[in-house]
Amino acid sequence: MSDDLAVQVRDLVRVFDTRKSFRKPSTRISALDGVSLELSAGEVHGLLGPNGAGKTTLVKILSTVLLPTSGSAHVLGLDVVSQAKRVRPLIGLVFGGERGLYPRITGRQNLRYFAALYKMSDIDAKKRTDALLERLGLQERADDRVESYSRGMKQRLHLARGLVGDPKVLFLDEPTTGMDPLAALDFRNLIRELNDEGRTIFLTTHDMTEAESVCERVTLIDRGQVLATESPRTLATWITRFERIDVQSAGQDVLNTVERLPGVSKLIRRDDGSARIETSNKDAMGEVMRLLVESGVTSISTSLPSLEEVYVSLVGDRGLTL
Amino acid sequence: MSAFIAAFRFQLQLIRNDLDYLLDIATAPVYTVIFLSIVEHAGRPDLAVHAVLAPALITLWWQSLSTSGEVIDSDRWYGVLEPLVATPASLYTVVLGRISGVTMLSLFAFVESWVTARILFGITVPVPHPWLFAVAIVVTGFAMSGTAAVMAGLFVRTRTARTFQNSLSYPFFVLGGVIVPVALLPDWIEPLTRVVFLSWSADLLRDTLTTGPVVDPTVRLGIIFALGAVGALIGRKLIDALLDRVRALGTLSEV
Numbered sequence: 089m090s091d092d093l094a095v096q097v098r099d100l101v102r103v104f105d106t107r108k109s110f111r112k113p114s115t116r117i118s119a120l121d122g123v124s125l126e127l128s129a130g131e132v133h134g135l136l137g138p139n140g141a142g143k144t145t146l147v148k149i150l151s152t153v154l155l156p157t158s159g160s161a162h163v164l165g166l167d168v169v170s171q172a173k174r175v176r177p178l179i180g181l182v183f184g185g186e187r188g189l190y191p192r193i194t195g196r197q198n199l200r201y202f203a204a205l206y207k208m209s210d211i212d213a214k215k216r217t218d219a220l221l222e223r224l225g226l227q228e229r230a231d232d233r234v235e236s237y238s239r240g241m242k243q244r245l246h247l248a249r250g251l252v253g254d255p256k257v258l259f260l261d262e263p264t265t266g267m268d269p270l271a272a273l274d275f276r277n278l279i280r281e282l283n284d285e286g287r288t289i290f291l292t293t294h295d296m297t298e299a300e301s302v303c304e305r306v307t308l309i310d311r312g313q314v315l316a317t318e319s320p321r322t323l324a325t326w327i328t329r330f331e332r333i334d335v336q337s338a339g340q341d342v343l344n345t346v347e348r349l350p351g352v353s354k355l356i357r358r359d360d361g362s363a364r365i366e367t368s369n370k371d372a373m374g375e376v377m378r379l380l381v382e383s384g385v386t387s388i389s390t391s392l393p394s395l396e397e398v399y400v401s402l403v404g405d406r407g408l409t410l
Numbered sequence: 411m412s413a414f415i416a417a418f419r420f421q422l423q424l425i426r427n428d429l430d431y432l433l434d435i436a437t438a439p440v441y442t443v444i445f446l447s448i449v450e451h452a453g454r455p456d457l458a459v460h461a462v463l464a465p466a467l468i469t470l471w472w473q474s475l476s477t478s479g480e481v482i483d484s485d486r487w488y489g490v491l492e493p494l495v496a497t498p499a500s501l502y503t504v505v506l507g508r509i510s511g512v513t514m515l516s517l518f519a520f521v522e523s524w525v526t527a528r529i530l531f532g533i534t535v536p537v538p539h540p541w542l543f544a545v546a547i548v549v550t551g552f553a554m555s556g557t558a559a560v561m562a563g564l565f566v567r568t569r570t571a572r573t574f575q576n577s578l579s580y581p582f583f584v585l586g587g588v589i590v591p592v593a594l595l596p597d598w599i600e601p602l603t604r605v606v607f608l609s610w611s612a613d614l615l616r617d618t619l620t621t622g623p624v625v626d627p628t629v630r631l632g633i634i635f636a637l638g639a640v641g642a643l644i645g646r647k648l649i650d651a652l653l654d655r656v657r658a659l660g661t662l663s664e665v
Contacts, residue, residue, distance in 0.1 A: 104660050145660075153492045155657045173498065181496040187489025192428045201423075204416030205499040233427070249493065 093165075094257050094288035095127035095150060100159035102145050102312075119145040121312035122159070127290060129164075132283045134303035134320075135292040142312040143292040147261045150290070151181040163257055177206065180255030182246045184265035191235035195226055195245050198234060199252055206253035220248040224278075240271040247278070257288045264298060276302050333365040333376060336387035342380065349375055413499035417507025418514075421477075425515060434473040438519035441465035442526040445589070446533065455533075459619045462523045462535045464589045467612055469519035470554055471586070472579060477512040478558035479565035479575050481505050492663050495653065502649040505562050506642065510555040517551055535619060542627055543618040546611065549631050553607040553638025560641045563648025587612045607637035 102120040120142045127133045135143050148154035149161055152172040161168045166175045189198050196217060203213035221230045224244040234242065243263060250258060260279075264272040272295070279302045283289055293299050299306050300320045308315040308323070316323060338346075343363055347355045351372020356364040367373050373390075380388055425431040445461035482505065485491040495501060527533040537543050565574060583589060585599070586608025592600060603609040610633050617624045656662045 102660075148492070148660075151492075151496045153495050153657065153662055154660055176496055177498045179496065181493050183489070183492070185489075188493060190424070190488060190490060193423055197420075197423055197427075201416060201420045202493070202497065204420075205413055205494065205497040205504070207413070207498060253497065 092129055093126055094129040094131065094163065095125065095133075095290060096160075096162045097123055097125040097146070097150075098160045099124055100146070100149065100161055101157045102142070102149065102154070103157045118312050120149075120156070120159075123309070123312065123314055125307055125314060125317065127288055129288055130283065130286055131305065132279060132289045132291065132303050134299035134306040135290065135309060136294075136296070136299055136306055137292075137309035140311075141309045143309060144261050145312075146309075147181070147259045147290070147292060151179055151259050152176055153181075177253060178256045180250035180253060180258045182250035182258070182260045182263050184243065184246070184262035186239060186242060188246055189234045189242060189249070192233055194231050195234055195237065195241075195248075196221065196230040198245065199248055202249050203252045216252055216254070220251055224248050225274075240267050243267055243271075243275075247275075251282075255287065257290065258282065260289065260291045262292055262294065264293070264295060272298065332367065332391060333373075333380070334362065334389045334391065335365065335380060335385050336362045338363060338380065338383070338385045342383040342385060345383075346376055346379055349379065352376060413503040414507040414510075416499070417504040418511040421508040421511030422515070425512070431477075431512070432515070434476060435469055435516060435519055435522070437472075438465045438469040438522040439526040441468055442523045443530060446527060446531050450531070458527070458533050459535055459616055460589060460591075462527045462533070463612070463615055463619065464583075466517075466520040466523045467550075467586070467588045467608065467615075468583060469522075470513065470516045470550070471582060471588075471608065473516040473519075474509060474513050474554045474558040475561055475575055475578060477509050478505075478562040481508050481562060483565075486663065489663065495657075495662065501653055502559070502646045505649060506555060506559050506645070509558045509562065510551075513551050513555045513558065516554075517547060520547065537619060538621045539618040539624055542624060543615065545631060546614050546618060546634075549634045549638070550607070550611040550615070553611065553634050553641065556638035556640070556642035556645065557607060558641075559645025560648060561645075563645050563652055582606060582608065585609065591616070605637070607634050607641070610634045610637070 100120050100123040101118070104117045104119055105114045106117060123142070123146060125146075135146065137143050145154065149156050150163055150168060152168050152175050155169060163175050164178055166178075168175050190201075199217040199220060200213050203216050208216060218227075221227045224247060226241060226244055226248065229237065229241065234245065237245065243265070247260075247263060250260070264275050267275060276298060279289055279291070283302075289302075291299070291303065303320060305317060305319050306323060307317040343355060343357065346352060346365055349372060351367050351369045352365060353368035354364075354366040356366075358364075365376055367376060377388070442462060442465045445464055446458065449455065449457045449461045482491065482501075485494060494504065524535060527535060561575075561578070584595070585592075585603045585606045587593075587595070587603060588608060591613065592603045592609045595603065610630055614624070614627070614630045614634070653662075
């Protein structure tokens with residue numbers, strides 16, 4: 089494994105046997121089906137997929153809490169199965185949601201306990217805990233029981249716990265679940281800060297905006313298989329080969345002419361008089377623009393499709409709700 | 411800081427924040443009242459030592475047993491088990507540390523029993539061999555933690571841990587000679603009692619409360635310690651095997 093790689097996954101397979109009762113035969117569910125993936129050191133990498141796609145399973149294997157059925161996974165050059173004990177001091181694991189903390193003790197006590205499990209001295213644990221509470225805006229409520237925290241606060245405490253061991257690689261499994269938009273925005277800024285500190289961040293999410301705004305590369309996964317790994321911008325070019333054009337108040341005659349131009353793959357007319365033109369090759373773009381301008385259309389804008397559109401296009405209408 | 415000490419301290423913190431953990435310790439005075447009432451009613455003041463010692467040993471056993479069954483299960487319930495396993499700390503060490511925290515607190519039951527006997531019955535149980543008594547209590551606490559680690563490894567494999575726990579209480583109070591000395595039990599039971607550390611602890615503690623000399627104290631302490639150590643080793647094997655198994659099955663987080 090190259091020194092530049094923080095994570096390397098090869099042909100990873102994970103099958104779960106589910107048996108509802110002794111009388112019924114077990115069913116085999118394939119959560120990961122030959123996943124291969126590489127993360128460069130210092131990269132923020134997003135893993136996108138619908139529920140049941142295998143995102144959490146992959147994070148659990150990489151964080152050593154689950155064994156793969158076959159294939160291999162390395163974190164910072166260490167095998168997550170045979171060298172799990174050496175992997176653990178180097179990683180941080182954060183799950184989303186309400187669970188994952190001791191509710192009847194304080195946020196500070198939760199962090200101090202985990203700091204001690206990373207074998208920090210009392211003094212170091214105190215310093216680290218104080219710094220993280222301050223950084224995540226939890227200082228004022230640090231000595232309140234966790235059960236009295238809002239969901240957003242719990243989520244920040246989750247992140248603090250994931251950072252308590254000063255990990256080189258941070259696994260975040262849907263960390264902004266349940267956060268309000270402002271808190272999620274702060275969270276994204278924090279991810280950038282953590283990345284600036286040189287940490288590699290592997291983020292699973294349902295939130296396209298989040299993936300687009302913080303991830304250098306994104307892997308789309310569905311039914312346990314990788315569909316694509318690219319930068320959000322590159323992925324966007326896959327479904328509309330090049331840019332697309334939105335126009336306001338173009339006459340029907342102009343739109344009909346545009347629709348017939350070679351290289352125009354799709355024209356969507358909207359009720360408000362606007363339209364979206366999608367092209368299938370680069371040459372068509374210039375021709376469409378020239379025709380629109382010559383026809384006196386002045387409100388023209390070009391854009392790439394959002395990651396969400398890419399995602400829906402690749403995953404299909406199973407969408408995000410599964 | 412070692413994971414053991416961290417877990418030990420953490421368990422004390424949990425108890426401070428949630429007194430439910432101490433429910434079993436609160437029963438020690440009740441048992442003391444029951445046993446001393448029986449002894450008084452029977453006109454056997456010579457058995458007061460048994461009546462005062464038994465509640466403390468019962469509490470120690472029961473409290474450690476409950477905790478051993480709940481440490482892993484409650485972490486699963488709170489969703490903390492996976493993040494915990496992902497840390498460099500060994501799960502076994504954490505479990506042993508937390509059980510030891512509870513065991514140490516349970517030793518307070520000895521004080522409760524003595525105080526209850528003094529206040530409610532006017533009975534003072536003297537301690538003619540105080541140093542040996544103290545050492546025996548410490549070694550008993552160690553053996554209890556080791557034995558509870560075995561229980562933790564066993565309980566976590568079953569979804570009916572509570573039933574299992576209940577079934578491991580009174581039979582062990584008998585096998586441990588907690589109330590009735592092992593010497594008074596039928597001969598065929600004795601070999602069984604000798605692998606239960608509690609039987610050695612109960613006999614030794616009772617001897618330290620009598621005025622005569624205590625026979626072979628070092629050997630008896632060594633046996634209690636060894637039984638505890640064997641328990642701790644078996645517990646380690648069981649918990650490590652459990653962890654391998656649930657990581658393979660993918661059931662680590664299942665409640």
